[in-house]
Amino acid sequence: MKFQKTAFLIFLLFFTTSWCRSQEVCNKVTASPAIRPAAESMDQYLSLLTNKNVGLVANNTSLVGKIHLVDTLLRSGIRVVKIFGPEHGFRGNASDGDRVGNATDPETSIPVISLYGDHRKPSSGDLSGLDVVVFDIQDVGCRFFTYISTMTYVMDACAEKGLPMIILDRPNPNGYYVDGPVLEPKYRSFVGLHPVPIVYGMTIGEYALMVNGENWLMDGMHCNLTVIPCSGYTHSSRYQLPVKPSPNLPVMESVYLYPSLCLFEGTSISVGRGTDKPFTMIGHPLFHEGSFIFTPKSVPGVSDNPPFKGKTCYGQDLEAAAAGIKENGRVELGWLTGMYKYMRGRSEFFTPYFEKLAGTARLREQIESGMTSKAIRRSWQKDIRQFMKIREKYLLYPDFQNHL
Numbered sequence: 001m002k003f004q005k006t007a008f009l010i011f012l013l014f015f016t017t018s019w020c021r022s023q024e025v026c027n028k029v030t031a032s033p034a035i036r037p038a039a040e041s042m043d044q045y046l047s048l049l050t051n052k053n054v055g056l057v058a059n060n061t062s063l064v065g066k067i068h069l070v071d072t073l074l075r076s077g078i079r080v081v082k083i084f085g086p087e088h089g090f091r092g093n094a095s096d097g098d099r100v101g102n103a104t105d106p107e108t109s110i111p112v113i114s115l116y117g118d119h120r121k122p123s124s125g126d127l128s129g130l131d132v133v134v135f136d137i138q139d140v141g142c143r144f145f146t147y148i149s150t151m152t153y154v155m156d157a158c159a160e161k162g163l164p165m166i167i168l169d170r171p172n173p174n175g176y177y178v179d180g181p182v183l184e185p186k187y188r189s190f191v192g193l194h195p196v197p198i199v200y201g202m203t204i205g206e207y208a209l210m211v212n213g214e215n216w217l218m219d220g221m222h223c224n225l226t227v228i229p230c231s232g233y234t235h236s237s238r239y240q241l242p243v244k245p246s247p248n249l250p251v252m253e254s255v256y257l258y259p260s261l262c263l264f265e266g267t268s269i270s271v272g273r274g275t276d277k278p279f280t281m282i283g284h285p286l287f288h289e290g291s292f293i294f295t296p297k298s299v300p301g302v303s304d305n306p307p308f309k310g311k312t313c314y315g316q317d318l319e320a321a322a323a324g325i326k327e328n329g330r331v332e333l334g335w336l337t338g339m340y341k342y343m344r345g346r347s348e349f350f351t352p353y354f355e356k357l358a359g360t361a362r363l364r365e366q367i368e369s370g371m372t373s374k375a376i377r378r379s380w381q382k383d384i385r386q387f388m389k390i391r392e393k394y395l396l397y398p399d400f401q402n403h404l
Contacts, residue, residue: 035239038168038205038228039064039136042076045166045228049078052131057084057115057154061138061170061243069136069168070108080110082130086137086150087116088246116146120190121153127161135167138245139204141174142259143183144191144357145246148207152193155211159221166226169205169396171239173255176400177201177329178391180259182383183359192359197384198331199259201235201400202391209394227396234398238326247302253322254279260325260332261318263363266354268347269339270313274299274306280322282335283315286346290314333373340367 038044039062054073056062062069073080083090083105090105090112103112113119113126127133135154137147151167158165180198188194194216202210205227211217212225233239244250249258254277261271261279272281274296283290285308294313296306318335325332343349350368355361366376392399 035171035232035237036230037063037138037170038230039069039072039170041228041231042072045134045168045226046076046078048166048226049073049132049134051079053079053081053129055082055084055127055130055133056080057086057133057135057137057150059086059088059090059137061241061245062136063243069134070105070110074108080108082126083108083110083112084115084122084126084133084154085112087146089114089116115150115153120150122157124157124161127157127163130163133158133163133165135165135204135208136170137204138170138241138243139172139207140245140249140255140258141172141199141201141203142262143180143194143196143198143200143359144262145258146190148204149190149193151204151208152211152217155208155223155225156218156221159217159223162224164224164226166228167205167208168228169203169230171230171233171237172201172203172235173239173241173252174199174259174329175201175203175235176238178384178388179329179331179380181358181360181363181380182387187355187359187361189356191356195387197380197387198359199329200387200391202394203230203233203396205229206391206394206396209396210390213394214390229396235395235400236398248273248278251277251280252326253277253319256322256325257318260335263336263354263357264339266351266357267336267339267349268343268351269349270294270296270307270315272296273303274309277319278303280319281315281317282339283313284308284339284343284347285311285313287314287339287342290316292317333376337367337373337376 056070058069064072070080102114105112133154135151139145139147155165178197178199178201182197183192183195208225209227212223240252249255258279264271264282268284270283272278272294275294281292281294283294292315296309298304298309340349350364354364
């Protein structure tokens with residue numbers, strides 16, 4: 001047993017170090033000056049909103065430069081009459097899992113309708129009086145990040161109502177690769193609505209075109225959709241987010257690690273919620289041999305009641321490994337399979353939520369059977385190749401070189 005513990009720790013240390021091909025790590029989130037989100041190209045969409053009652057789906061990432069889109073539109077004479085807020089709320093300051101209610105935005109006095117909790121799809125009444133709906137939210141290109149689900153429900157509602165919808169596209173910081181198991185319909189949920197891999201390599205505008213074009217809306221309906229493209233972006237870009245896309249992705253390292261580490265949310269392992277850098281670490285109170293120590297605590301507006309609150313967790317700091325993922329792009333399974341081997345028999349490892357995140361029961365079965373990460377990855381490739389053919393039809397920007 002002692003040999004197994006030592007071998008596993010050596011594996012984690014070697015694996016993390018091998019990813020770090022550079023000592024430079026992004027400690028500050030800075031915008032890439034060569035890439036401009038669609039919201040900044042106001043000449044492309046203001047005419048579509050003039051003299052119309054506008055509904056805006058937005059959050060704290062909906063910026064035109066350093067000014068919020070809603071303020072920019074109001075200053076331009078556009079009538080924004082309703083705002084719709086996703087998970088974490090319109091201003092992006094709600095904790096993970098918080099059910100944000102309807103409210104009035106104190107800065108603009110515009111009513112805000114929450115699209116999280118039990119009310120994820122706008123009702124016909126919510127859309128009453130609107131002439132057009134504008135969607136502008138920064139995505140991170142990961143299937144279980146809920147903004148693409150919110151967008152899909154808004155598209156559904158607009159299609160039913162016959163309302164046009166405009167998406168102001170934004171670059172995808174994880175748009176330079178495609179990886180992970182493809183979701184099976186049986187495991188469809190708010191953290192995965194469509195048969196796509198964990199990382200799908202599309203901007204949110206491209207994704208919306210795919211949802212429309214592949215008849216994935218309710219009853220095969222089609223939304224009257226317009227996508228305003230970004231400028232200067234390609235799928236080889238490494239876009240640095242100007243603001244954090246959610247409270248628990250505060251730095252670029254967490255954005256790069258998120259597709260790999262979010263699978264741990266369906267296990268007994270902590271990913272650092274309740275620390276200053278969630279999604280850059282893994283740990284558990286029983287993993288005493290871990291080289292990194294952290295103690296989750298309540299962080300208002302981020303994690304009110306994180307796993308293992310007030311308990312010392314032992315594990316690994318993976319922040320430096322983000323450099324390798326940024327360079328090469330992949331969903332890394334080594335941390336997951338390694339922690340399972342170590343924790344097996346010490347506590348329950350998987351929870352029922354794991355299948356929803358993975359989009360399949362097969363990944364859990366493969367890990368429990370002792371299949372290697374390399375073999376598991378091989379099992380994804382056929383489905384990924386099929387998805388790539390679908391994806392190709394909807395790309396608005398030059399693609400990366402296919403690495404499959």
